[in-house]
Amino acid sequence: MLEGLTFDLERGGFLVVTGPNGAGKTTLLRMCAGLAIPTGGTLEVEPHRSLIGFLGHEPLVYLELTALENLDLYGRLYRVPERRERIGMLLERFGLWESRRERASALSRGQLQRLALCRALLHKPELLILDEPFSGLDSDGAALLDRELAGMRGQRTLLVATHDPERIAPIASGRLALA
Amino acid sequence: MLARKDLRLELRARDTLPAMLLFVLAIFAVFHFALPSGSSRLAELGLLWVAIVFTALLGLGRAFVAEREQGLLDALVLAPCDRSAIWLAKGIATFAFLAAAELVALPAFALFFRPIGWATIAGVLLADLGICAVGTLLSAMAAAGRARELLMPLLFLPLALPIVIGGVGASVAHGSGKYLAFLALYDAIFALLAWASFEYVVTE
8 A cells, every 4th residue: 555655756867666565566666657546635647658668577468479479469459660680680689589489488587578578668658667777687687778778768767666776876867765 | 469479379288279170079979969850951050150150259268378477468458559459459360260160160061961152251251250350359348357257258249149049040041142241241340349348448
């Protein structure tokens, strides 16, 4: 349950959400993504859901489809312009090009997380909501995500929940600590 | 696009259609030996409808398995398409599985029991539409809740009663037209209701 919570996240801002287990980080992020409806209070999220990218605890990819097929499906759903080029670029950038024809069920936990990040970024979202994005990533993957987040700073609005706030504190514009 | 994805998933995993086929053939085999010889045409056609409803229930129970187990409903709900399109796609995929199972089941019924007429085939097709319309909505509701294996038949079977009544009527009555019209009306009403309410089912 979230009570007495007030915050603004301006366009281009980078807010880190922290707190112990059960504090409501995931609930807050799901509400901001439009996946849950608050039972009280007011929540205004400016971008339409077509401009929101969401990474939750699950990678949200079909395990029986290949990495390429998953991204193609989401690309079609989001009507991503120049879909194939965008997918190829993301797969290359996240080190998944060689595994593009493998079923998601055959990918490692870290590769799945990278694929999930590709999915969340595919439609160039204005608001990117990431719930524990470093989870499952090896040191290379985590370093890659550090660079991606730093590169997105100021260009996209970022809302990130993490148990390791110090990692992204230098590039964040604010911190919301839930009790 | 979403329905094609479900068909592709089934082609790879092959865990719904073979089960439906085996189930419906097993029912016919069991009843072939369980029904006394010389059973009436009415009893046999009634059995056909029981088999169709329970086979559909098996398929519907698996309609949202991938989404439930991998949390994928979130991803579909987030997509900028009408959320009822998810219902439509799932309904189309389930209809395809059910129709494929019936392509084998109806000749098997003719083999085990007696041939069926065009009115029964038309009734089965109309019933399939209704089953998939209402069943897909209920399957999504059950997927979101606990005790889903229990919830799905409890919700579905009462709502499938009119389908059984219409289907059996179309199969056995002399004037099957009114029963077919009844099934078509059921399909239209429940398709509209499911289309309108699906968004609320998949949003927390």
